[in-house]
Amino acid sequence: MVKRVAVVGAGCSGLPTIKCCLDEGLEPTCFERTDDIGGLWRFKEEPEEGRASIYNSVISNTSKEMTCYSDFPFPEDYPNYMHNSKLLQYFRLYAEKFSLLKCIKFKTTVVSIRKCPDFSSTGQWEVISECNGQQEKAIFDAVLICTGHHSTENLPLHSFPGIENFKGQYLHSRQYKSPHPFKNKRIIVIGIGNTAVDLVVELSSVAKQVFLSTRRGAWIVNRVWYNGFPLDTVQSTRFHSFIQGIIPSLTNKYFEIKANARVNHDNYGLRPEHRFLSQQPTVSDDLPNRIIAGKVLLKTNVKNFTETDVIFEDGTVERDIDVVVFATGYVFSFPFLEESVLKVKSNEVSLYKMIFPPDLEKPTLACVGYIQPSGAIMPIAEIQARWATRVYFKSDRHTLQVSYVGYMDEIATEIGCKPDVKQVMLTDPKLGWELLFGPCTPYQYRLFGPGKWKEARQTILTQMGRIIKPTRTRVLSYHQTATNFFPLSFKLIGIIIILVALYVLL
Known part of the structure; x- marks a missing residue:
């Protein structure tokens, strides 16, 4: 008998979930509370209740080759x-495609999800929708x-004494x-x-003055990285993941040097206490x-508000403030579930491998x-x-942050689809090189x-062309195609590792 599966939400997580159900011969019914797909990535002039909300200028922080679904590349001319x-x-x-x-019920809200009375034997759920x-x-x-974790704003006004007396405007970034x-x-x-940094940059083009208040600082990186390649195509490699695992201190130092080469984080008041990869x-x-142009000024954490001014923890005061934007993130919950099934505490939820509630009788x-993730x-x-x-x-029966490559491999191992890089190196060196580096x-x-x-191998071997294509709109009569991501020293280390691996295998 075909098993019926309820999917809640038709955003960037819900859509592949529907497809995976269909791939496995299941019968999915997706409940989407709004009138369209897209979730977070569908811009609306007015925020919608219960749905993530973005500003008009938002662009992705991860590149197309790293962001796509695994059997459906982005069109090659996409930036x-x-x-x-x-x-x-x-x-x-x-x-x-x-x-x-056909599997989605739009304008339909899930009111409750409850275990059926015979759950311990059937694992079935009663879903009430409206x-x-x-x-x-x-x-x-x-x-x-x-349903994602960017739908309900975190607006901790209790942490900002005097905000109730402030006569200017304040709002959440949502x-x-x-x-x-x-x-x-x-x-x-x-x-x-x-989001905070996007907003200060955008606001500084029209505002009289913008101040960025931060408690801890942050490492700032550019979307464009080594040799002009997208940041995540250089960072999120198996080789980097391997090096990070055996010499994390050196890896941290490398990325911190790269970040500081662009902007000295001490001089700009940006340096955080944590290391780059933390x-x-x-x-x-x-x-x-x-x-550097003075359009944005860094400030410490806010101590308190007056009717018109803001006092910071370092004792400085900024007067006649018109607007305060709280880019203080989001909280998430599962209001349609009983806490005995899934409980959120301090914006954390206990899930086995970040997926399954660990205490259910049936998975x-x-x-x-x-x-x-540290990636898409x-x-x-x-x-x-x-x-x-x-x-x-087949069955009858932490914080949210993870390393991209490590977590993908972990779940791929459970599925049985993790590539054996050493074996591929022996049988298909061209593909193996691309898998590792x-x-x-x-x-x-x-x-x-x-x-x-069946198209996975060819898609991997041609991904460099899709990365370069949207930027090469002016083709030079002379050029040398940069097809390598790493400095020579990194390549030499990699070659040594490969030779050792082959020696051990043989």
Whole structure:
């Protein structure tokens, strides 16, 4: 009998989850509370309740070859870093290619998900949904929750004494859409994540003065990295992951030197207490330029507010502040689930391998995309869904941050689709070299095992061309194609490692 699966959410995690269900012969029904797909990446002029909200200018912080689903590359003429409208267009192409829309119930909110009375033997769930004021109950053999963790703003006003007396405007970054309403204002942005930095850069083009208040600082990196390649195609490789695992201190030092070569983090007041790899760096192409031009001024954490002024922990005061933007992140919850099934505490949730609630009698509920990787979320959500749907198909029965390559390999091992790089080096050296030194793109997890994609090898071998194509709009009569990601010293180390590995194997 075909098993029925409820999928909650039709965003960047929900869409591949629907496809994975179909791939495994399951019958998915996706509940989407809004009228369209895309989740976080669908821009709307007004924030929608229960849905992540972005500003008009948002572009991705991860590049297209690292961000795509593993058997559906982005069109080759797409830019490496994409505007939100391009990503939404990609989701539409993906949904059309794999006939996903027929599985989605739009404008339908999940009200509750409860264990059936015979759950211990069946693992089934009772799902109550609501559409146009009418509720409907249905029984499902499994549930996959894909609603994301960027829907409810974290606005910790209790941490900012005097904010209740402040006569200016204050808002959470979720409400921000464009800089135009803030022309000629004196503005403070609180936070130093990607959103905070995006906003101070954008606001500084129209505001009288922008201040960036940070408690801890951050490492700032550019989207464009070594030799002009996208940052994540250089960082997220198996070779880097290997080196990081055996000599983390040296790897930290390398990335910190690279970051400081662009902008000295001490001189700019940006240096955090943590090492580079301990937390995600903040991606910004323009922040140092705005700081050096005086358009953005770094400040310490806010101590308290008065009616018009802001006092900082270092004793400095900024007067006549018009606007305060809290870029203080998000909190997430599962209001449709009982706490006995899944409990969120301090914005953390206990999940086995970041997917399954550990205490369920049957592994028939999973969370997809509740993770903060050092890389793109979409391929990680996809590989989580690939594993979860296989567990459903075959079975009768921390903080969110993870390392991209390590976690992808961990879940791929569970599925049986992790590539054996040493074996590939022996049988297909050209591909093996790309697996080890090239970007660890999602296609690598379609080479072998369940869900094998016949075009994976060729897609990997041609990924460099797709990375270069959108930037080479002016073709020179003389050029030397840069096809290597690493300095010579890195290559020599890699060659030694390969020779040792081959020696051991033989």
